[in-house]
Amino acid sequence: MVIGVAGISVNEAGLESVGCGTAVRGEDLILVLGHSACGAVAATIKAVKEGTEFPGHLPSLVAAIRPSVEEAIAAKPADLLAEATIDNVRRNV
Numbered sequence: 001m002v003i004g005v006a007g008i009s010v011n012e013a014g015l016e017s018v019g020c021g022t023a024v025r026g027e028d029l030i031l032v033l034g035h036s037a038c039g040a041v042a043a044t045i046k047a048v049k050e051g052t053e054f055p056g057h058l059p060s061l062v063a064a065i066r067p068s069v070e071e072a073i074a075a076k077p078a079d080l081l082a083e084a085t086i087d088n089v090r091r092n093v
């Protein structure tokens with residue numbers, strides 16, 4: 001069972017899907033995976049660093065990822081996108 005969510009930003013539907021996988025289908029392992037060059041994390045970096053605002057429901061996605069981006073910026077990593085993505089995965093686990 002695969003549940004894909006932009007920026008690993010889990011909402012009620014995502015949690016319900018995980019519950020379905022574990023309670024109904026009997027899945028006993030959950031993997032939370034990020035990927036390189038994540039567009040949702042990159043957009044959040046742009047929002048945090050440049051004040052970019054996005055339309056529609058994207059502000060809620062940016063708000064969910066923002067803590068990871070802010071933490072990564074404070075750490076001053078060589079690769080901000082990679083570090084923010086890793087932190088975002090950890091927070092969502």
